[in-house]
Amino acid sequence: MPSLRRMRKKLQKQVVRWTIWLSITFIFVLGMFSGFSWVGRQVRGLNLPHTIARVNGTDIPRQAYERVLMRLTNQRIGTMDWAFYKEMVFRELVDAELLRQEAYRRGLRVTRAEMNKRIDEIVQRQLLSARQQYERDKEFRDFIRRQYGSLDALANDWHRQIRQQSGDLERELLMEKLRYALGQEVTVSEKDLQDSYTKFRLRHIFVSADRFLPKGKTPSDQERQQARTKALERAKALRERLLKGEDFAELAKKESDDAVTKAKGGDLGELTLDAAQWRIGFAALSLLPKMKVGEISEPIEGFNGYHLVKLEGKRVELPPDYHKVRYRCEEKKCGNIWLGEKGEKKCPKCGSTKIKQIGERRKELLDELREQRVGERWSHLLQELREKARIEVYDPELKAILAAREGKNDEAIRYYREAFRIATENPDARRHFLFPDLLHYQLSRLYMSEGKLKEAEREIRKALEYSDDNDLHLQLGSILVLQGKKDAALKVFQKVANSNPTPAQRFSLASYFEQLGRKDLAEQQRKLAEKEGGPGGFSVPLSVR
DSSP, rough: OOHHHHHHOOOOOOGGOOOHHHHHHHHTTTOOOHHHHHHHHOOOTSSBBBBEEEETTTEEEEEHHHHHHHHTSSOOOGGGGGGHHHHHHHHHHHHHHHHHHHHHHOOOOOHHHHHHHHHHHHHHHHHHHTTTTTSSSHHHHHHHHHHHSHHHHHHHHHHHHHHHTTTHHHHHHHHHHHHHHHHHHHOOOOOHHEEEEEEEEEEEEEEEEEGGGGGSOOOOOOHHHHHHHHHHHEEEEEEEEHTTTTTTHHHHHHOOOEEEEEGTEEEEEEEOHHHHHTTTTTHHHGGGGGGGTTTTOEEEEEEEEEEEEEEEEEEOOOOOOTTTEEEEEETTTTTTTEEOTTTTTSSTTTOSOOEEEEEEHHHHHHHHHHHHHHHHHHHHHHHHHHHHOOOOEEHHHHHHHHHHTTTTTTHHHHHHHHHHHHHOOGGGGGGTTTHHHHHHHHHHHHHTTTOOHHHHHHHHHHHTOOOOOOHHEEEEEEHHHHHHHHHHHHHHHHHHHTTTOOOHHHHHHHHHHHHHHHHHHHHHHHHHHHHHTOOOOOHHHHHOO
């Protein structure tokens, strides 16, 4: 067992390795889905799919999905947000499986030696963290001796605990390898860095795919694809007119579907590359630096259509510290680190001449840009994997949530009814996060979106038979307001006001009271909300009466 002093020095050198990017942290906190032994497709005692979905032929078991939902019950999530979080968890599980499959497709694997090395590193980090709770090594060792017998015994116990989570650890290492492989595909030059500080003055004409969608009905996937094809053809035709001499600004006023810039002749002002790629499309990142002033681009695919872009000017605006260098004072009592001009001779803090150049700001910015590009490559890869994925969903509530997201209300209602039937067949359904009140609430929202207020009221009153949650009462009150039943709505809102609502619910109440002409009650709720600390959280009704 290495000494704690040596261990500390070693870990300080490895600090960067403990920084795992945010998206991957979330995926692996989920506690994924390998290593479970399942028999059959149904949850015992319930007509509920054992597998919530299949991704390119690989099952996502319900246990993985529910393990994450269990963690969410410790947070204050509102009734209105519960469906969103279920969808978010589902999509993260799908993304994690897609990335795992991509890593395997690339021939990436995790060896036993790599697993052992990472486990050793984790144990060392835990030991260092435990040691930092004590002022002296002797106090720490005395405690360990009393509680565990020896430092080795504690370390061995932690090794065993970590090995029980070896599946999660293996996936973490696999994703690190995949990210490293993507990093090898990304090259960033100083020209790329200077391009990132270039501001491009742009005009654009946007051709929206929505222009070509059928009116008065929810479009199918095929109709959406046809609309995008027509938008591309339209953008190409407009470009031909521009190349023949038509004025870009005048054509933008007539033809652009961007309501914000249309009246200004498509003027986008000055945009950086990062801003341009989000405003126009991912291709802008590589396209704009190659364009000449006055040039008109080919159609650039955006979020929901195509852009024609005219480059009207560009200028480089480097940060003030671009050419500075980083120094460190070698005086033991100082250790100051600062950015300064090239050729500095002494520390600005202590005046010592024992200084050392440890970096250049230009190179630091280059490394930052490279990490940014790797992140963009990661996101782009994930988007490609999603578009190509073959995903089959089996869970009826998830089917309903996804159908509602696509505007397929009839499908969503049918699947919610199926989920509700399962939820009421057996009271143990709540252990699988199927709650009748939440299902009725979602049905009420769907009916409201279609203007079917009687059906919406019926569903929310059924939800209230299972839960007395304030969000459900707010939903009922809002339906009554839309039906013109103001007195009944006022009683509902007053009941919520007297039941210790959250600050966020009080703000909602204030808005409703104002609509009902009760400015006195609205002002009272606003004051209470501000006094209680601004917008708060919501409680998820987890019990079924």
